[in-house]
Amino acid sequence: MGSVRPIDPAVVRDLADVVGPRQVVTDPALVAGYTTDWTGRFAGRSPAVVRPARTEEVAAVLAVCNRRGVRVVPQGGNTGLVGGGVPLEGEIVLSLRRLSEIGEVDHAAAQLIAGAGVPIAAVQAAAVRGGLAYPVDLAARDSATVGGSVATNAGGLHFLRYGGTRERLVGIEAVTADGRVLRHLGGLLKDNTGYDLARLFCGSEGTLGVVTEAALALSPRFDHRVTALLAFGSVSGATEAAAALKRTVDSLEALEVFFDDGLRLVCEAFALRPPFDEEFSGYLLVEAADRADPSDTLSEAIDSLEGVMAVAVASAASRRRELWRYREDHTAAINGVGVPHKLDVTVPLGRLSAFLDEVRVRVHATAPEAQTWLFGHAGDGNVHVNVTGVAPDDDAVDDAVLELVAHHGGSISAEHGIGSAKKRWLHLSRSPEEIAVMRAIKDALDPNGILNPNAVLP
């Protein structure tokens, strides 16, 4: 981790004046809990963690840091995957977890306002108590926070139907680098009064401002849910069926794709009985949910698909969970093979089938000893490319895969963001002109470069 450059005692005093001395944590044993991400992949160092409890304190903390040129890494639940919340170069950590107030559900608007430190699971629970749902859902829901999800534009499991955080974000409160508070939390659906700062800050990974509150649009809560697993004789059969289902079934909440090698691995790793007696090339896991039972609608749509070799359908929760395991256990099963290179990419839907074929060839050409595992969200064009059998610090496979993504007009980061880990490939998805404009916006809003200086921009 290297040595931590000691912090100017005057800065600590100024920060303690704002948040109180107990909330400026400098004890290395306590600071350590904030300097390494949960995967252990990104380890930084920091002289101090500041823990404000209110927006005004965040503003005053940033004003101090901006005046004194102290660099700051904002941090929510620390569940990011690209090192965006880790103080890699000795920055101060600005923890937002104490901004944990959550408002009542506004039933007329079907919205809710939550502080940056509120876990996603708490937003979901509050929505359910109000008879609604918060549809952004991800595995890290108990730790990941509202502020972090806004800063990273978190996508999640139901993106297909509801979009990601940016689509749910109807208002924001954020603090700029120099401590000005931007507050626009009215949650108005139609509001053409100048630039949409909420959507700009969303996905900017803490480089433009620190999110302190968010107004979030909720969704209906559906009591009827059906899951189906479909088998196909080819990769393109599965992707074409995914496209057809997306076109015709409005109640779809998931449209997941995986393949024979991954399914075999999952069944072996967890001693699961395979879903069908035969093996097939490609599989789609489909889930629909609605106010009334969507089984008939889904069955009719499946009946009209071409190339379906086998089908299993489930409505009961226990049987649905069994079907989901074939998809969800991919991550753990692959981790059992070895530490994978994980590439979270999107390609245009029309290129999905070609990409799935070519990426195996490309990885094999680059690293003949490697194994490629593919699964993902077929409805979004989002593929999780996992490669095992390659040294963790060997980037050749990453280069090959991400260049193929760029060749197909895809995105090198579907959900996880750029952080510090993906900066060196940013040029594959964004042009020099785009990067220059992003830099100009960054410099305009944070002229001293104190906000998350290692993230996003090269």
Next chain:
Amino acid sequence: MGSVRPIDPAVVRDLADVVGPRQVVTDPALVAGYTTDWTGRFAGRSPAVVRPARTEEVAAVLAVCNRRGVRVVPQGGNTGLVGGGVPLEGEIVLSLRRLSEIGEVDHAAAQLIAGAGVPIAAVQAAAVRGGLAYPVDLAARDSATVGGSVATNAGGLHFLRYGGTRERLVGIEAVTADGRVLRHLGGLLKDNTGYDLARLFCGSEGTLGVVTEAALALSPRFDHRVTALLAFGSVSGATEAAAALKRTVDSLEALEVFFDDGLRLVCEAFALRPPFDEEFSGYLLVEAADRADPSDTLSEAIDSLEGVMAVAVASAASRRRELWRYREDHTAAINGVGVPHKLDVTVPLGRLSAFLDEVRVRVHATAPEAQTWLFGHAGDGNVHVNVTGVAPDDDAVDDAVLELVAHHGGSISAEHGIGSAKKRWLHLSRSPEEIAVMRAIKDALDPNGILNPNAVLP
């Protein structure tokens, strides 16, 4: 209109080198067609209209203007309502109408790429030819262009279900003030690779860059459609029913509100037979559309509403049109009373009923001789406040209404934008801190201030 400051012949030569001499229009008789908006309310003056046909020409034109400090007003179909496309201070007009290429429907992605000059109606027609729909629809569809709709974040008639242009925008090509081309048209649904420039440029009214192409998400085309007119004994009865319908009917495409005085005016002006034998206080016009007939779903939802005094339901297109006339003819009927002050505002859904009551009182207190006509999109909280019987240049009523909007946490411009007309009220919807951040972004992207200098920012 005042006199036009003559343009430097060297600038004309430089521009002609880019687009050809015929596309630099300086004949005042021809220029006049570009300097007044279609309502006649905003009349400007300009020494020249430049009409590029390709993105590279737009870039070269802007590079010339930026180098020479020549100010530019980008213009699409010139159907704006707030003077945002009119050269009020002798700017050059940059007409984008010749960027009229439109791509094929990408069926896998359900998207389409169109040039800035393509009319909205042409996008809709192309979508229909591809078996889909483009859901942003507005009365000006034949003239309004893709570029203008992106620049102003056009909302339209189906906002309730599909959102506005920002929600349909999945990629953009735009040119910055200094002539750099930003091209990000992949249409990827998940793309967390830095700042979302497309959504920032959307709604920036040509002040940050000139939109040259857009990738637009299409929607399913529904063959089954049903319309209902509901009558209520009170304003709050209508707004509460609107909220309940929005909560329970997923296939809703319209949820329009109007009142007894407006309906009476419409029926008198156009000799229409009233919808019911009795008169009621408030009315909701409801439309649902789906893949299967939504009549039963809608009827069940209406049956479970409280306070419904009378119902008329129609599925046949001719009868549906008759019901729609009660709502759509409001604008023409009010124009028959006198030139109205038109205020297009949003309030939070929970405040809609209170606002509708209070705005009449507020207008009456300000201008006792005035008449207030209210109608709008109840599902979006979007009210069209029309006031007749007040001199066109008397802003006291506008002040009173917009201050009431701000008091309720609303937006002074729901759909039309700020342009030049609403700049003086921008502070009612955006704080000094927000305006300062918008100004910083503007100055970063357009340091010489050549792009639409009279729009949005004070």
